[in-house]
């Protein structure tokens with residue numbers, strides 16, 4: 001039904017909306033030519049009596065309710081279709097990376113893109129954890145020398161002429177980087193960074 005007609009009907013019903021409505025026997029009309037009063041045709045008068053403004057408004061409300069619920073259902077159906085259309089990327093593992101047989105027993109890792117992505121994420125998390133561990137190790141090296149200041153790139157207790165590099169007269173180590181000074185410098189840089197983060 002045309003929504004304009006429905007709106008019009010609603011306005012008419014609201015305007016007419018009195019508590020009392022015509023009973024079937026009440027309805028009469030006056031013939032302009034003869035001036036006689038006639039009862040309305042039986043079926044017509046019954047219909048008019050039944051179609052009270054309240055009834056019409058209730059009907060319109062029901063139509064509106066159904067229209068809303070239908071469009072909601074249509075939207076839900078549309079979403080379901082969308083999921084079904086795209087589906088999981090991999091039907092073998094359902095994008096979980098793991099393949100199970102019909103009994104639910106694990107059959108190994110899938111070799112699809114989804115599985116690769118999951119593995120890449122897992123590796124990244126592992127790298128992150130390893131990096132954290134290394135960082136805390138280096139920071140604890142720094143704590144070890146707490147209170148003993150190094151100087152200009154030399155670790156506490158070390159006094160290389162060139163900071164962090166073994167002096168001449170140290171055999172094979174001469175001129176090479178001092179491992180402890182290197183760790184200590186790295187730890188200091190990390191500690192500085194950690195203070196910035198906080």
Ligand SMILES: [Zn+2]
Pocket residue numbers: 090091092093094095096097110111112113114115
């Ligand atoms: Zn897969």
Ligand SMILES: [Zn+2]
Pocket residue numbers: 154155158159160164165178179180181182
């Ligand atoms: Zn050193």
